[in-house]
Amino acid sequence: MSVRLRSEALFAESLKHTPGGVNSPVRAFRAVGGTPFFAASASGARVNDVDGNTYIDYVGTWGPAILGHAAPAIVRAIQSAAERGTSFGIPHAQEVTMAQRVKAMVPSVDKIRFCNSGTEATMSAIRLARGFTGRDRIIKFDGCYHGHSDGLLVKAGSGALTLGNPDSAGVPAAVAQQTVVLPFNDPEALRAVFQDQGRDIAAVILELVPANAGLYLPQPGYLALLRQLTRDHGTVLIADEVMTGFRLGPAGAQGILELIPDLSCFGKIIGGGLPVGAFGGRADIMDYLAPLGPVYQAGTLSGNPLAMAAGLAALEALQSTDAWSRLENLGAELEQGMVAVAKAAQIPVQFQRIGSMFCGYFTNQPVWNLADAMHSDRARFARFFHGMLDRGVYLAPSQFEAGFISTAHTSADIEATVRAAESVFASW
Numbered sequence: 001m002s003v004r005l006r007s008e009a010l011f012a013e014s015l016k017h018t019p020g021g022v023n024s025p026v027r028a029f030r031a032v033g034g035t036p037f038f039a040a041s042a043s044g045a046r047v048n049d050v051d052g053n054t055y056i057d058y059v060g061t062w063g064p065a066i067l068g069h070a071a072p073a074i075v076r077a078i079q080s081a082a083e084r085g086t087s088f089g090i091p092h093a094q095e096v097t098m099a100q101r102v103k104a105m106v107p108s109v110d111k112i113r114f115c116n117s118g119t120e121a122t123m124s125a126i127r128l129a130r131g132f133t134g135r136d137r138i139i140k141f142d143g144c145y146h147g148h149s150d151g152l153l154v155k156a157g158s159g160a161l162t163l164g165n166p167d168s169a170g171v172p173a174a175v176a177q178q179t180v181v182l183p184f185n186d187p188e189a190l191r192a193v194f195q196d197q198g199r200d201i202a203a204v205i206l207e208l209v210p211a212n213a214g215l216y217l218p219q220p221g222y223l224a225l226l227r228q229l230t231r232d233h234g235t236v237l238i239a240d241e242v243m244t245g246f247r248l249g250p251a252g253a254q255g256i257l258e259l260i261p262d263l264s265c266f267g268k269i270i271g272g273g274l275p276v277g278a279f280g281g282r283a284d285i286m287d288y289l290a291p292l293g294p295v296y297q298a299g300t301l302s303g304n305p306l307a308m309a310a311g312l313a314a315l316e317a318l319q320s321t322d323a324w325s326r327l328e329n330l331g332a333e334l335e336q337g338m339v340a341v342a343k344a345a346q347i348p349v350q351f352q353r354i355g356s357m358f359c360g361y362f363t364n365q366p367v368w369n370l371a372d373a374m375h376s377d378r379a380r381f382a383r384f385f386h387g388m389l390d391r392g393v394y395l396a397p398s399q400f401e402a403g404f405i406s407t408a409h410t411s412a413d414i415e416a417t418v419r420a421a422e423s424v425f426a427s428w
């Protein structure tokens with residue numbers, strides 16, 4: 001078992017100064033127990049803690065590190081951008097290059113605006129959809145997470161809660177009531193809401209591949225129905241591709257699932273590991289934004305030169321190496337290995353995967369929505385998580401997070417990960 005004394009001391013100290021000792025809740029390991037390790041450095045597919053342990057990393061800073069940590073091309077881009085200035089607060093050329101690059105990769109984007117996080121992107125896209133349609137109500141799906149703004153923090157990747165009740169304390173009920181929450185992959189529920197209140201619905205926002213309650217896929221025909229209903233009712237369809245954008249392919253989930261949304265939200269990979277977000281789509285909708293239109297949205301650091309440089313380097317590296325086919329191969333290797341060792345150990349696991357994103361649920365039932373995901377044996381997941389960590393493999397410390405493979409992972413890393421899982425199962 002790895003010793004983590006320095007991490008424990010740092011965590012104890014951090015608890016005195018920061019709520020729960022962390023700056024984002026899942027980092028506290030609450031869902032799996034124990035104390036988090038503190039990172040000292042990270043490089044390629046590995047993260048090193050302050051106690052000298054090294055882990056094969058499948059968190060990848062929650063998605064951005066698709067090229068691995070401290071990818072040389074990104075580090076160089078940031079260094080050279082920093083020498084020219086860390087923030088301008090006035091337009092600069094790389095914002096234009098970045099907009100052109102995203103448009104070339106994602107055909108549904110006519111115009112785009114950069115901001116500082118995925119949360120800002122979704123929050124602003126919702127406001128824009130409301131301003132554009134003159135309607136207030138929005139639809140989101142059970143278990144989909146769109147950042148932590150008020151109206152989107154309703155049933156956001158958590159347990160069974162009453163319709164329209166805020167997940168988080170501090171969200172005004174009046175705000176939460178404007179959010180209709182539906183189960184994912186339920187065409188009847190979707191049809192019923194549109195029949196009832198279609199003309200009042202400003203926007204539908206969703207993760208095309210929900211990956212904040214583990215990972216599950218849309219059933220055939222479901223997204224097409226959603227596209228049809230939103231088009232018929234003048235509702236803005238918002239694809240939240242903060243996680244899937246540039247990960248599942250050059251045009252993200254919408255590219256491989258052949259859905260053309262009205263607006264898309266980006267974050268994570270598009271910043272190359274620096275804080276960034278973006279939203280874009282139909283020009284007629286985007287032109288409702290200030291200074292052209294009446295919907296206000298702004299940001300002191302938006303379009304930040306370091307973030308633009310890092311993001312551009314990331315997108316260029318992904319495209320020039322056709323990273324996605326390599327990621328698919330690594331994903332398939334992990335899937336085959338994990339399914340085989342679980343089967344051999346007679347542990348019921350639903351191993352879900354699309355490209356380089358994956359999740360294993362400890363249940364023998366298929367998972368198509370949050371209710372299904374809740375069947376997973378979470379105590380078992382917690383034991384699995386710690387077993388893997390002790391064997392040098394870092395998975396997300398929650399059943400309800402996806403895992404990520406990077407281009408820095410090798411087949412040998414995948415094989416070592418599968419052997420670690422085999423060893424954990426053998427110890428049960």
Ligand SMILES: *Cc1c(COP(=O)(O)O)cnc(C)c1O
Binds near residue numbers: 117242
């Ligand atoms: C991470 C995430 C967000 C929030 O992005 P932040 O940069 O953490 O604010 C929004 N939507 C999805 C789908 C995400 O995975």
